[in-house]
Amino acid sequence: AQSVTQLDSQVPVFEEAPVELRCNYSSSVSVYLFWYVQYPNQGLQLLLKYLSGSTLVKGINGFEAEFNKSQTSFHLRKPSVHISDTAEYFCAVSSRGTGNTGKLIFGQGTTLQVKP
Amino acid sequence: NAGVTQTPKFQVLKTGQSMTLQCAQDMNHEYMSWYRQDPGMGLRLIHYSVGAGITDQGEVPNGYNVSRSTTEDFPLRLLSAAPSQTSVYFCASSYSFLNTGELFFGEGSRLTVL
Numbered sequence: 001a002q003s004v005t006q007l008d009s010q011v012p013v014f015e016e017a018p019v020e021l022r023c024n025y026s027s028s029v030s031v032y033l034f035w036y037v038q039y040p041n042q043g044l045q046l047l048l049k050y051l052s053g054s055t056l057v058k059g060i061n062g063f064e065a066e067f068n069k070s071q072t073s074f075h076l077r078k079p080s081v082h083i084s085d086t087a088e089y090f091c092a093v094s095s096r097g098t099g100n101t102g103k104l105i106f107g108q109g110t111t112l113q114v115k116p
Numbered sequence: 117n118a119g120v121t122q123t124p125k126f127q128v129l130k131t132g133q134s135m136t137l138q139c140a141q142d143m144n145h146e147y148m149s150w151y152r153q154d155p156g157m158g159l160r161l162i163h164y165s166v167g168a169g170i171t172d173q174g175e176v177p178n179g180y181n182v183s184r185s186t187t188e189d190f191p192l193r194l195l196s197a198a199p200s201q202t203s204v205y206f207c208a209s210s211y212s213f214l215n216t217g218e219l220f221f222g223e224g225s226r227l228t229v230l
Binding site for chain 2: 004006009032034036042043044045046049051090092094103104105106107108109
């Protein structure tokens with residue numbers, strides 16, 4: 001079985017400051033990792049994904065995340081946030097390749113609140 | 117190209133009533149799924165389908181039925197609604213989920229059960 005833990009339910013930050021949203025996962029098989037963003041009253045959209053290769057992945061809107069297999073983490077970072085980044089962010093995991101169970105498992109979500 | 121379309125966007129039911137949440141996609145995606153979103157609990161998988169005629173249970177399937185008679189449609193049925201089913205429901209689809217795990221989401225259906 002797989003699980004995802006987002007370590008912070010809310011992260012307040014001032015505009016133009018850096019931010020890190022933390023995500024740890026648990027899985028007995030190799031995984032794909034994702035970050036999705038949900039703006040108010042909207043569906044989810046993909047921010048970035050780790051499938052294979054370089055452990056540092058870049059996504060839309062200046063976000064990046066680093067896959068750390070030894071620490072089973074996939075933290076999301078942005079060097080300078082904007083008011084428009086205020087949203088809820090979800091970390092998610094699915095099992096890789098032939099071990100895929102057909103399920104994408106989400107964390108509980110982190111609300112990023114960017115203050116002027 | 118409309119993507120993933122969910123109807124209705126809002127619905128209020130009384131306990132014991134039945135209803136169907138509709139989901140349609142026009143991207144020829146084999147994989148489709150239903151999630152519910154509740155505060156502090158993230159998104160939880162209800163049911164999913166890897167192709168027409170094939171469905172399987174997710175994390176929280178009780179109280180919900182699904183069928184997949186066509187590639188495009190994946191309706192979610194509540195046979196006897198309960199207040200615990202008050203939630204926001206999202207349909208999601210993927211062309212290559214088994215290879216990449218990436219999903220495309222609809223805009224959600226907000227259901228209130230009184």
